[in-house]
Every structure is written in structure tokens, then in C-alpha cells.
Amino acid sequence: MRKTIISLLIAMLMIGTISTTFANADYEEYEENSMNKTQLRSSTNIDEIDQHNGAFCGYGDCDEEMLAQSFKPTRNTLSKILIPLWKTGEPGTLKISIKSDLDGNDLTDITVNAGQIGSGYKWYTFDFKDIYFDVGQTYYIVWDPSDVDFENNYYWGFGDDNPYPNGYAWDYDVDEWHIHNGEGTMNDIDFCFSQYGYNTEMIPDLYCTGSLSWSSITPGSSVIGSFEVSNIGHSQSELNWRIESYPDWGTWTFSPSSGNHLSPSDGTVSVNVFVEIPDDTYEHFSGEVKIINIDDPSDSSTIPISLSTQKTRMFNTVSFRFFEKISNIFSFFRQLTFNLDICKPLQLQSDYCEIIYPNGGEELCDLCEVEWQIYSYYPPLPLLSRVIIGCESSDYIPATTGEGYKYSFNTRSIHDGSYKAKVILYLDSDEDGNPDCVIDEDESDSFFNIVNGPRIPEKPIGPVEGRPEVAYSYSTSTTHHANKMIKYKFSWGDGTDSGWLGPYLSGVTIAVNHSWETIGTYSIKVKAMDSAIKESQWSEALYMVITENPPLPPTIQGPSTGVPDIEYSYNISTFDPEGDSVYYLIDWYHDISSDWIGPYNSGETVCVSHIFPEKGSYSIKVKAKDEYGMESNWSDPFVISMPKNRENNQKEQVVLENFQHMQLLKFYRKT
Structure with a gap:
């Protein structure tokens, strides 16, 4: 390996103007006129200097292998990198890439050739396709030349005496990376660069894997399966998801059927699926389970379903009706018919029961009266019904066809949140109050809300960028369904919270101050509590970016x-x-x-x-x-x-004026 540090004549330095931009092949290039000019990259994202080292000392470094400069971004999206460089002779290509690990893969890269680089010192723009960053983590600008030697090489300008405190210069030597300590009198060097970026919303991305496939299943039996749900979006995003739809054949149960605040670091959530399959023999069923991002329903995923049954069924509807008539006379035959699983013909029919209220969109508190209807059917048999909200359920309630039923829940025993009511209808053959089998079920068309305490507070309002150790104010408000006094607790995203503040009147806006000690991105959210210690869920999060960048050298x-x-x-x-x-x-x-x-x-x-x-x-x-x-x-x-x-300057001026006066006199004498 041959290494050289070279000095340029100060007279050659034309610092400050940038005339060349390189972009990814699939990314639109735009003109850059000045290092200090902010560029509008889209209608919502403005990129500006995040990290910078412009302390050029008049020297550059070249290497037949790789060089690198580490940095710590304070914005979560990279837009471009500016680098001062020049060439000697006719070297090969130069690849500039971004890595999160020096020995890892490129996150993005751009390669240029000698024809695109001049022999004089100049800043060049490498306009990468925008990539996400984890704020406060270390990243690397990697310099990778090819086909270079002492006379044909690229040079990267640097400064000495540790001009950039948030990173280090690196060189690759003997198959290892080392911190670059400079040579001779050049100590603690950092390569010159400007890193531009901006902050984007932490967007989650729903991703589901797996399939549900069963074959040669006994009609009327149950099967079990599972699939995985994960968030592959921004590393600091949170995903709220739920099961949106599934086939209308069979009886389906999902555990869990929804989830909140799933981040990429949480990994996958396994959803267990329980299905009571139809009684049809020698049939093939198909469909899909649809899972959605609650906050963005267009972000969805589907799990394919395939199920086939055996050519076996112990009973049919005609046989059931015959034995049912016999069972009214002979209890022996009545018991026999149920031992032969006469529930299955009943399950072939539909619309035995229906939820009337709540059916979606309501806000409920204190007592919640669930209402459902059982429709007429043939033959009439003794039934039981049961209604469920969340983890709470009624006892088994004797039921009769053609009747409506109501059951009241004390919702204070249920956590505040979104729910569907579900009613299940059972056959009770011997009228002993114990169900024999499920013959039908129904649930609310959409979710309703149980709110016994304060409602979820508004997303905090306040600054989204700031400095360490500076206090900033954030406000929020909410209401209580019974207009009770409310306390608030803010979570600041740095491992601390405000503690419970208040109480305050329902609907009053409150403001709280907080400061952060170190740079980074912090999630601010708030919850509320009433005098009965009933807490709301956390509000939507506001993200605060704490940065600490000095001005550029004037x-x-x-x-x-x-x-x-x-x-x-x-x-x-x-x-x-x-x-x-x-x-x-x-x-x-x-x-x-x-x-x-x-x-x-x-x-x-x-x-x-x-x-x-x-x-x-x-x-x-x-x-x-x-x-x-x-x-x-x-x-x-x-x-x-x-x-x-x-x-002396005044004397010279007098002499000049006297000389000019004498010349005028000579001119007039001649004329």
C-alpha cells in the first residue's frame, strides 16, 4: 500500500463554490449553487446542513485502499454529502458510500470516474437517494478508489487538531480499519465534508407473513393455525393494527385480533387462529385474512387461506329432523341423536341471532346494555345465549326463538378502549344449563368505545426542534365524560416523565416545560387520570429533535x-x-x-x-x-x-499633483 498526504498552494484554493453534482442513476439531479443555500427537496421536506467540517488545512490524503469519516446525524433522513477533492493523473473510479458499519454493506453509494473530477481543489455534491437514519447513531462516509497509484489518485481534503468533534477519520490498512492519526505534524485529522438532511415523519409499515392451509379435515371439527405481524417501517415508528376481515364460512377466532405501538425493534407478533369449520363434506374452502394499519388503512396485508374437508359426515339434515321427532317421545333416542352430533345440521343454517346494540361508533360509560335478537327457526329446541365484551362475559342465559334479550355490563370493570360486542348461541339439549355446542354467533358491525375515565388527551403541541438543556413548553387538553377533575402525565421519551400534574377542570388546556440533556429524537406523549384513578390511553406522540450544531466558520x-x-x-x-x-x-x-x-x-x-x-x-x-x-x-x-x-502616501500624492500641474503649463505654452 502506498499512502500520500499532499499540500496545495493556497493560491489554488477556490473554496465556497460548488459547481458539480453527482446523483444516483435513478434519482433526479438538481443544481446546487452554494454550500450555504438551503434546497427545497419536496413540498414538505427541506434539507439543510446537519453535520459539517470545513476546516481545510491545505492538505489532502490519498490511499490505494479505503478511507472513511464517521459522523453522528441529528436528522433522521440523509439527502446528500458534499466532499472537497481533487485528482492527480488519470486514476480509475471513486465510490463514495454511506455505511452504518465499516465492515457492513453500503446503505447507498455513488461512483464517479476521473473525467468527472478536476485537478484543482473543489467541493463536489454526492446527491444520494434519501435514506433513513437512526438519530444519534454513528454512520460513515466511505471513500473507495480503484486503479490508483502514487501518480494517479484522488485526494480528500482534511483539517487537523480535531476540527470535527462528533467523529473520526479512518483508514483501511492490512485488512483492518484504524483511526487515522495523520502524519508528521498533522495530528487528530478529520476529513472535510458537509452532510445534509431533514426530518421525516416516523412512518410504520405493516408486514405479515405466513399462510393458513389445512387438508382432509373432518367436517364440523376445529383447526388451529398462525401467522406473523411486524412493523418494517422507520425504526422509531409505532404501528397500530387489527384484523379487518376474514371469510364468512366457519367460525373464526384470532388471538390477538389487534395490537398497538408495535415498533420494528419489537420483532414479530404471532397471531393464533382458531377455526370451527363447516359441516360440508368433500368441499374446498378458500379466502384470505386482511390485516390493516389502523392509522392508514391503505397499508394492509393479506394471509391466504385454503381448507378442504373429508368425504365423511355422520348426519344430515333429514336424519336430524327424523331423530328429533323420535326424541320427543323416547329420551333414549334424544340422547342418542346428540351423541351422534346432531349439532352439525343446525350449524348449516344461519342467522339465528344478531347484535342490535351497540353496533359500532358509540361511546359508552358506566352501564352498557347489550341488546340482541334470536330469530325463529325449525325445529324449536332449548337454547342458551351468552354475550361478551373484551374479557367480560355474561352467564349462560336461557333463550327462546323470536325473542329479544338485553344484558347490562358495568364497563368500569373493562379497560377503556375500542371493542365489539359478541353474542354466542348454544344448543342445550337436556336443558341443564350447560351448552352442548355453538350453533351461531354474531358481533357488532364495527368498534365502539368504552370511556369511563378521561378521554385520550390531544397530541401534545409544542416545538419539534431544540437544543440541550433548554426548557420548552408543551400543551394538551382533554375532557371527562362526567366532567370530573383531570390529572395529566407527560412521558418525555428520555426515561423520565412529569409525574401526575393537577387536578384541572375538564376541557382546560395545560402547559408543561421540559428540557433534554443530550442530542437525539424524543417521543412526547401524555395520558390523563380522574379522581377514581381511571387512566386514559396514551395520546398520539409528538417527536422532538434535540440538536447541537455550532455555526459554520464565517x-x-x-x-x-x-x-x-x-x-x-x-x-x-x-x-x-x-x-x-x-x-x-x-x-x-x-x-x-x-x-x-x-x-x-x-x-x-x-x-x-x-x-x-x-x-x-x-x-x-x-x-x-x-x-x-x-x-x-x-x-x-x-x-x-x-x-x-x-x-509617505501624502507626499507621493503632492509630487504627483505637482507633476500633473507642470505638464499642463507646458501644454499651454506650446499652444
Whole structure:
């Protein structure tokens, strides 16, 4: 392996303008005019500088193998990377990729060739197809050249003395990655780069696997199966899902039939399926189970179903009716008919019972009176019915055809949430109050809500971006079905909560302050509780991004030569990644510095003036800080030359004026 660190002449440096953009082949390219210009990437997502190191020291590094620079993003989506580079000779290709593990696979990459790279120092834009990041985790910009040697290579500009504190420079040597410590007087180097990104909504993605297939099943028996539900969306997203539909043949039970707050890190949820299959012999049944994302029903998945029965059935409807008549006279035959499973012919019929109320969309509290109807059928037999809400159920209730029934639940024994009522109709052959078999069932058409305590609070309202150790205010409100006093508890996503606050009147909006210690993305949600210790479910989450990026090193523009004792003006400006107001500190020369001046808007040009007292060479520099005290690196030195003092300059001016006057006199004499 051959390694070289090379210096460029300062006169060659044209820093600040970006004229070349590389994009993924399947991604639309757009023009980039300035490192400090924010680009609108879509109607909702604006990308801006997230991580940056522009402290170029005049040197670049090349390697016949790979280099890398680690960084920690504070936005959850990467849009592009800017890198200062140049070439010597005619090297092969250069691949720039993003990795979450130096020895892992590329998350995205772009490859360029020598014809696309110039021999002078310049920043190039690698406009990747946008990818998700885990905020606060370490990622790597990997530099991978091919067909290079000492005379034909690519160079990556860097700075020394640890200019980027959130990562390290790396090099690949002897089949291993090592932290790059520089060479000679260059210590603690970091490669120069700008990483752009933006925050996107944490969107879940429902994914289901498995199938339900049974063959040669005895008619009227039961079967068991299962499938898997998972969230393959953003790593910090939460999925709320439920079973939306399933075949109308057979009796289906799912455990669980729904779920909330499923994140990708939770893995898969196994859904167990229990089916009481029809009594039809030698039949094939098919269909599908449909599972949906409750918050986005267009995000759905289906599980295919296939079931076939044997060519065997012990009884048919005609036989049932014959034995039923006989059983009215002879109890022996009555018992025999049920031993021969006469429930099965009854199950071939339908619409024995129906839920009347609640049938979906209602909000219920305290006592919930479930109403259902049992329809007429032939032959009339003794029946039992039972109604279920959640984990609560009634006793077995003797039932008669053509009658309506009601049963009241105390919903305070049921957790607040969304439910369907279910009624089950049984045959009670010997009228002993014990069911023989299920002959029909029905449930509410859609979900209704049980709310005995406070309703779910509104999604917290407040800032979505901020700084460490700065307090921010968040508000919410909710109501109580009985207008009782309400307490609130906020979960801040950092392992802490507000504790129970209040009580407050129903419907009153409250505000609470909180600060976070470290950078990252935090989930803020709130729940409510009444005086009876009845708690609501958690609200929808608001996501807060805590970042800590200083302004970029400022730029200086103005005259580079002059004479002493004359006031000269200079323009300074910088860009703050978060758009914070900025202050400036100017080192004019020989440790003669101004006080901090400001505040000014990010990107605003500020005009400052200074008088240099004597001839000589002056090197001025500027640094910036944001309104939270985060300081930038010093700007590159701006060298000013004062070759003559003011007295000599005045004498030369007098001599010049006298010479011009003498020339005019000679001209008039000739004429």
C-alpha cells in the first residue's frame, strides 16, 4: 500500500463554490449553487446542513485502499454529502458510500470516474437517494478508489487538531480499519465534508407473513393455525393494527385480533387462529385474512387461506329432523341423536341471532346494555345465549326463538378502549344449563368505545426542534365524560416523565416545560387520570429533535491592501445549521479583538470597519456563536497588506499633483 498526504498552494484554493453534482442513476439531479443555500427537496421536506467540517488545512490524503469519516446525524433522513477533492493523473473510479458499519454493506453509494473530477481543489455534491437514519447513531462516509497509484489518485481534503468533534477519520490498512492519526505534524485529522438532511415523519409499515392451509379435515371439527405481524417501517415508528376481515364460512377466532405501538425493534407478533369449520363434506374452502394499519388503512396485508374437508359426515339434515321427532317421545333416542352430533345440521343454517346494540361508533360509560335478537327457526329446541365484551362475559342465559334479550355490563370493570360486542348461541339439549355446542354467533358491525375515565388527551403541541438543556413548553387538553377533575402525565421519551400534574377542570388546556440533556429524537406523549384513578390511553406522540450544531466558520470579504489610518470596511457572514441568531468575535491583528457583536440573522451579511495604524501585514479572522453559546471554528485568515504609511502616501500624492500641474503649463505654452 502506498499512502500520500499532499499540500496545495493556497493560491489554488477556490473554496465556497460548488459547481458539480453527482446523483444516483435513478434519482433526479438538481443544481446546487452554494454550500450555504438551503434546497427545497419536496413540498414538505427541506434539507439543510446537519453535520459539517470545513476546516481545510491545505492538505489532502490519498490511499490505494479505503478511507472513511464517521459522523453522528441529528436528522433522521440523509439527502446528500458534499466532499472537497481533487485528482492527480488519470486514476480509475471513486465510490463514495454511506455505511452504518465499516465492515457492513453500503446503505447507498455513488461512483464517479476521473473525467468527472478536476485537478484543482473543489467541493463536489454526492446527491444520494434519501435514506433513513437512526438519530444519534454513528454512520460513515466511505471513500473507495480503484486503479490508483502514487501518480494517479484522488485526494480528500482534511483539517487537523480535531476540527470535527462528533467523529473520526479512518483508514483501511492490512485488512483492518484504524483511526487515522495523520502524519508528521498533522495530528487528530478529520476529513472535510458537509452532510445534509431533514426530518421525516416516523412512518410504520405493516408486514405479515405466513399462510393458513389445512387438508382432509373432518367436517364440523376445529383447526388451529398462525401467522406473523411486524412493523418494517422507520425504526422509531409505532404501528397500530387489527384484523379487518376474514371469510364468512366457519367460525373464526384470532388471538390477538389487534395490537398497538408495535415498533420494528419489537420483532414479530404471532397471531393464533382458531377455526370451527363447516359441516360440508368433500368441499374446498378458500379466502384470505386482511390485516390493516389502523392509522392508514391503505397499508394492509393479506394471509391466504385454503381448507378442504373429508368425504365423511355422520348426519344430515333429514336424519336430524327424523331423530328429533323420535326424541320427543323416547329420551333414549334424544340422547342418542346428540351423541351422534346432531349439532352439525343446525350449524348449516344461519342467522339465528344478531347484535342490535351497540353496533359500532358509540361511546359508552358506566352501564352498557347489550341488546340482541334470536330469530325463529325449525325445529324449536332449548337454547342458551351468552354475550361478551373484551374479557367480560355474561352467564349462560336461557333463550327462546323470536325473542329479544338485553344484558347490562358495568364497563368500569373493562379497560377503556375500542371493542365489539359478541353474542354466542348454544344448543342445550337436556336443558341443564350447560351448552352442548355453538350453533351461531354474531358481533357488532364495527368498534365502539368504552370511556369511563378521561378521554385520550390531544397530541401534545409544542416545538419539534431544540437544543440541550433548554426548557420548552408543551400543551394538551382533554375532557371527562362526567366532567370530573383531570390529572395529566407527560412521558418525555428520555426515561423520565412529569409525574401526575393537577387536578384541572375538564376541557382546560395545560402547559408543561421540559428540557433534554443530550442530542437525539424524543417521543412526547401524555395520558390523563380522574379522581377514581381511571387512566386514559396514551395520546398520539409528538417527536422532538434535540440538536447541537455550532455555526459554520464565517467568511470575510473586503480590501486586501491599503494605507494606514484609513478606515476600511469588511463584510462577514456565516450560516447556522438550525437557523439560530449568531454573534461574531473579530480578531483584527496581534490579539486586538472586538467584543462579541450581534445578534444577527443566520446568513445575514454584516459590515464592520477598522483602521490599521501603521504599515505592515495584518491577518484577521472571525468566529461565530449561536444564541445558545455554541461556537464555530475560526475562519480562514484574511491577510491585509499596508505597504506604505499615510505620511509617505501624502507626499507621493503632492509630487504627483505637482507633476500633473507642470505638464499642463507646458501644454499651454506650446499652444
